[in-house]
Amino acid sequence: MSTRYLKRFFKPRSIAVFGASEREDSMGGIVLRxxxxxxxxxxxxxxxxxGYEQVNGVACYAGVAELPEMPDLAIICSPPDAVAGIVRKLGANMVKAALILTGGLSLHQSSHARALREEVREAARPYGIRILGPDCMGMLVPGSKLNASYSHVNILKGKVAYVGQSGLLGxxxxxxxxxxxxxxxxxxxxxDGVDVDLPSIIDYLARDPWTHAILLQMDRVIGDARNFVSAIRSASRNKLVLVLKSNIIQDAEHKLELAPGIADPDLVYDAALRRAGVVRVETADELFNALETLSRMKPMRGERLALVCNGMGPNALATDRLLKKGGQLAQFTEETEQKLLELLPPEARIQNPVDLNADADPERFAEATRLLTKDPNVDAVLVIHAPTRLAASVETAEEVIKVARKTPRNVxxxxxxxxxxIAARNACNAxxxxxxxTPEEAVNAFxxxxxxxxxxxxxxxxxxxxQQQNTPNRQRAGKLISAARESGRDYLHHSEACELLNLYEIPTANTRYADDIAGVVDCARQMGGSVAVKALxxxxxYPFSYDDSAHQRWHDLALDLYSINEVRHATTKLAYRVGELYASDQMFGFAVQQMKRGFQSLQINVGITRDPVFGPLLVFGVGGYTVDVLADRNIMLPPLNLALAREMVKRSRVYRIIAENSYQVERDVDHLSGLLLRMSEMLVDLPELNTLEINPLLLNKRGLLAVDCAASVAEPGRLAISPYPEHLTEQITLKRSGRPATLRxxxxxxxxxxxxxxNRLSPESIRLRYFYSRGVPTHDELANWTQIDYDREMAFIVSAPRLDAKGYETLGVVRAVTDADNVRAEFSVVIRDDLQGEGLGIILMRKIIDYCRSRGTLELSGSTLTTNKGMQALARxxxxxxxxxxxxxxxxxKMLLNEPSEDWQIYRLQQ
Structure with missing residues (x-):
């Protein structure tokens, strides 16, 4: 993920087009025109x-060596076999940006094409030249008067950036x-993104002041998913980001891999995009409508929508779609209802949606719209019009437009x-x-x-x-995983999986193990009552083993065994069946448990899986031994905090069942949220944990109980979202008071x-920190300051127990925000006024200096007012x-932390 030299693509000072000729089918000629x-x-x-003298009136040269000057941007439309050589020559002449429109280098074509693609990559690498493409349509930037594409028409200037992976859809x-x-x-x-990838482009556009929203069309994530998630999370905090994601399997070699336990990869992309704060659209029509919305809607005031039409049929269609999508109909104030009563015929509908009646004229449409935009309970208005002789479309549109222009609300x-x-729509467009x-399209866009x-x-x-959990024995858990891998296993035995859960304070059913039928009978006698037996x-x-086996897991179970004879008979049948299917070294005996079938117990499936693209995931849904891969699946990217864990629970079918049947809904949600938090901690602590499944997990009035579980191990996985860096925590002592504190x-x-x-900072401290006086920060500002992406920025605080022993308080903070290329980090630091002289400034600054240096950041910089002599003295x-x-x-x-190793880094530091 790097934005270096991207400015040369979007704001080039000079351009050379390779492969340009005046033939009608010449792509280079089209681009030049x-x-x-x-x-x-x-x-x-x-x-x-x-050796043409000119092409379309532009001077033409035979090769790179003949060019009168080296261009900012090279656009390559030459034959595939020539591309790598051109890139090599451009790089040797210090050209830093090349846009490759040439086809035939696709990742999904022949082995020869893929070899040429790799040759292009290797040709660019020694020179640091940035490559956009191959197989792209090019780019259009109206602000730079730039149409460097093979598009048949130019584009208008607007505020939405479109980034796609499909040229024809573009x-x-x-x-x-x-x-x-x-x-x-x-x-x-x-x-296909040889070099410049989607995260790099998103980072560039997120900082562009003329781009207010970003529209992405993508088939798949190419490269590091963590960079992708980090980029769109960062962009979506300041700009609206919408994504059209399709599932295109190009060929057998690139067949879509599935995460264990998940049959639909769309669920994973939904989870990733939702976690990043962006909105996914499902179809090309929705993409077009989303662009309409992005380009023309005013800032959102809320989500309460008022509907108005000259008939109830269209209103009903819109209302039905709004409610199905989880939208909210506005409730009018009494004042609005009274004014509508005066405006409309006696038989008209006054409530939302508003029926103006078939005899409505343009003036009635306009006045009703004006009344609704004045209602404080209405955030947006949808005007639906069916043409009649009394309300011609164009005349009605003109009157509604007059109202829409005068209101801050969206119409x-x-x-x-x-x-x-058509004419009415054209008037609105203009x-x-x-x-x-259609009404449905309008509601979808809203x-x-x-x-x-x-x-x-x-x-x-x-x-x-x-809440600091009772610290689990992470060392024992790590040793458990390591022992399995050292023995050559990629799974944990049933007893080991149960032990792992217990180490993370997830209660498991009391289980005994036996090697043969006699041992099972002996265990049943000792337990007493009804028992269950599972053949291992x-x-x-393996977790989610029903994905790749026709033998469903309940075939390995014998439930509700009340007598010793039943136990012996059922276990004999299990042993016979398993013995036919598996060799002796593949059989691991039997697990025996007391039956836990409670009338009020809800069976849940919760687990950990690993996606080939996004890495470790948490899975949650309705469970039971008859569950399969098509069952209820709610997915979220870890790590979680309590708010995200509760959100995951409340999005599932499990929550709807609890809400209808439990007499302690919040208690049950708290139990499940706490369980998901512990599983998230497990993922962070144990990167070699590949998959884990608890099924069934029982939830009843006594709490949670894991009845059955399985776990597998593998090479360490990498989370798509950077986890909390607990290893950076250290204990300190304040210099003057000797007060103990935590630096984290x-x-x-x-x-x-x-x-x-x-709020405890003085007005002077606030002015010195922000360079101006400002009010109390909003929740959104505080969320941006505290809920950070540790891959992009870092904030260290000094936290200490309150003197009244009621929780913790923050004493000081230092922050560093790093650019996408890790060249510069900009720092800021502020200490509470009553703690000056405690040595917090130097402690925090040394912490951020060491951290940025260890990340390879080249330079740490900051600025302060001339009157802030204390900060200047500390910096010296x-x-x-x-x-x-x-x-x-x-x-x-400014402080140089690491020496630059490449020319572009030196150039950036000199800017």
Whole structure:
């Protein structure tokens, strides 16, 4: 993930097009004509080995060596076999950006094509030249008057960036958008991504001031999923991000791999995108409608929607779709209802949705819309129109547009029909009002915005106070995993899996083990009552074993055995069946338990699995021995905090069952949330834990009980979201008072203490930290400060027990935000006023310096006001270079942490 030299793609000062000719089928010629027609203002050069004097009026050269100057951007449309050589020559001449439109280098084509693709990658590597493509359609940037693509038309200027992986879908989007008079800030497709990947582009666009929203079309994640999740999580905190994800299996070699226990990979992508705070759209139609919404909707005030139409049929369609999507109908105030009563005929419907009646004229449409936009209980209005003689489409649209322009609320429109409705839709397009073909499409588009805000609310939800669990014996758990791997096993025996759960304080059913039938009978006698017997063998030691075996797991069980004769008979049958299927070294005896079938027990399936793309996942849903891979599956990317764990529970069918049947719903949710937290801790502590399944997990009035479990091990897995860096925690003692404190990374649960810390800062400290006076931070600001991505930034706090022994308080904080290339990190530090002189400043600064140096960051920098002599003295003491920036009127502090090793790093440090 790197944004180095990306500016040369989007804002090039000069361009050379390789493979350009005046043939009609010449891709290079098409690109050159598009550059000319878009009005690109920098020098243009054509390159063709056939030695043309010019192409389309642009001077042409035979090769790189003949160019009068090296371009900022090289666009390569030459034959596949020539591409690597061109890249090598460009790199040797210090060109840093190459856009490859050439086809035939796809990852999913022949072995020769893949070999050429790797040759291109290797040709670029020694020179640090950035490659966008191959097999992409190019890029269009209206702000730079740049159409470096083979698109048949140019695009309008707008505020939405489109990034896709399919070139043809991209050209279709351009054609549709032009027809709707919708523009873009950037438009590009990536192709197969030899170098420049989706996370890099997202990082660039997230910082672009002209891009307000990002629309992604993707088939799969190429490269590191952690970089992808990190990039879209970061972008979605400040900009709306929507994703169209398709499942395209290109060929047998790239067949989609599935995570154990999950039959539908879409569930995993849904979980990843939801966790990142973005919204997924399902179809190309929804993508087009989402673009309509992004381009024309005003900032969301809330999710309460009012519907108004000149008939109840369309209103019913919209209402039905809204409720199915989980939307909210606005409840009008009495004042609004009274005014509607005066406006509408006596038989008209006054409640939401509003029926204006078939005799409604344009003025009635406009006045009803105006009344609804004034209602404080209404956040947005959807106007639906079916054409009549009394309310012609165009006249009605003109009146509604007048109202929509004067309100801060969103007004969406739907002009049903075609013959007379086209002109009304065109009028709305010209006025910048969102308009749709059907009521359902309009509601879907509105709900995309609602889903985005809901996802952001979940992302920013303040976790409950951090509760340090009774520290599990992590060392014993690690040794348990290591012992299995050292013995050559990729699984844990049933007894080991139960022990692992017990080490993480997950209660398991009392289980005894026997090697033969006589041993099972003896165990049953000792236990007394009704028992269950399970045959243990090499197939059912693996979690989610029903995925790849026709023998369902209940065939290995004998339940409700009341007498010794029943135990002996059932175990004999199990032994005979297992003996026919498995060799003696594949049979591991029997497990015997007392039956735990309670009338009020809910059976749950909870576990850990590992996805080939996104790594470890948590799985939760309805369970039982008859569950299979198609069963209820709720998925979330770890690590979790308590707020996310509760969200995972409440999204499942399990919660709906609890809500209908339990008399202690919150207690049950707390139990399940705590269990998911412990499993999340297990994933962080034990990277070699591959999969784990608890099924069934019983939930009843006594709490939770794991009845059966299985676990497998493998090479260490990598979480898609960086976990809390507990290893960076250390204990310190304050210099003056001798007060003990903890120096650690900040976590989301620190939000209340962080607000209190801020409120105890003096106005002068706030001014010195933020360079201006400011009010109390909002919840969203506090969430951004405390719920950080540890791959992108770090904040260390000093936390200590309160003097009144009621919890913990924050004493000071230091923060460093690193750029995407890990070249520079910008720091800030603030100490509570009443703790000056305790040595916290130097402790925090040394911590952040050591941390950034260990990450390979090249330079740590910060700025402070000229009046902040204390910060300047501290910086000098630590070895920072101090200089005065006259333009900004601040003192700059810089420290070189690591020596740059590449030219581009040196260049960036000099900027």
């Amino acid at each position: 598009n550059l000319l027609e878009s009005g690109f203002e920098g020098p243009l050069m054509a390159v063709n080995s056939k 050209t279709a989007m351009i054609d549709w958008a032009n027809g709707q008079e919708i523009g873009f800030s950037h438009f590009l497709t990536l192709g 969406l429109t739907c002009w049903m029909g075609r013959f007379s409705a 006025a910048g009002i969102a308009t749709f073909l 709900m995309h915005m609602v889903d985005y805000h809901r996802n952001q609310r979940v992302m920013r939800q303040t976790p409950a106070p951090f 063998h090499s197939a059912n030691v 990374a900040i976590r989301g649960e620190d939000e209340p203490a962080h607000l209190e810390f801020y 003491r630590l070895g920072f270079r101090i200089s005065y920036n006259a333009e900004e009127e601040v003192v700059e502090m």
